[in-house]
Amino acid sequence: ADINYIEAEKTIDPNYTSHGIRLDIIVADDKNTHYNLEMQVKNNKNPHTDTYVLPKRSRYYQALLDFDLLQAGQPYDLLPPTFIIFICVFDFFEKGNYVYTFKKRCLEDLELELPDEATTMLLNTKGTHGNISKDLKSFYDYVNNHIVTTDFTKQIDDEISYLKLDTKVRREYMLMEARLLDERREGEAVGFAKGETNANTATAKRLLSMGLTVQDIAKATSLSIEQVEALKADQT
Structure with missing residues (x-):
């Protein structure tokens, strides 16, 4: 299908209390199917829970993509078909598949599929089996080893070489990296401030239960x- 819309580094931030996201690439084709493509170079874990973040990250990306695609007052059936696609340089499930495709199915009857037109795909560049196109396999080879084997990966390699030599693009890329770093630092600072406030609140509650005065606790x-x-009023 023809691509009629593409946006890179799209930020979706529903409100100031929600976890905002920055999507790598959003593509829409001439049939209004929307694709979100994300590059994953690390299989990250949450150090506090020791669980991999990718599954629920895909769930959250799907939710916010739908949030962004449906305008106020529009009926639900106007939500377009969507594909959340993670290009992974690791095998998340360790099954060797080139591609892992997920849709919602009924546990009582696995032949029943929920027709919500939402699909999540994990592309495994380290895969060894499955049916994929020649171009996709060549793309995997290019990602893994920077090997050009088809016209498709030759186009990719030529484009990357051109962008590396384009001083304007390089400057914009460096500015984007600096902006992303600032945003991460800002997010870390906000998270630290919230954590400190929560700790002070917990301490204040304990001191209230011990009978200390409001002034001393403050x-x-x-x-x-x-x-x-206000904390004292809540306790009483």
Whole structure:
């Protein structure tokens, strides 16, 4: 199908309290099917829970992509078909498949598929079996080993070589990297501030239960007297 829309580094941030995301590539074809493509070079874990983040990351990306595609007042059936595609340089399931494709199915009858037109795909560049096109296999070879074997990967390699020599593109890329780093630092600072506030709140609650005065607790926790009084009112 013909591509009639493409956007790179698209930010979706529903509101200031939600976890915003930056999508690598959004593509729409002439049939209004939308594709989100993400490059995954690491199989990251949450260090606090020791669980891999990719499955629920894909769930959240799907939710926010749908959020962005349906405007206020529009009926649900106007949601277009979507594909969330993660290009992984690792085998998440360790089954050797070139591609892992997921749709919703009924557990009581696996032949029943929920026709919500949402598909999640994990492309495994380290795969060894399955049916994929010659171009996709050549793309895997290019990602893994930078080997050009088809006209398709030759086009990719030529484009990358051109972009590397384009000083304007390089400058924009460096500015984008700096902006992303600033955003990460800002997010870390906000997270630290929230954590510190939560810790002070927990300490204040314990001190209230011990009978200390509002004024003393405010001094000990750096909370305002109004905040401590609100906590006291909640406890009573």
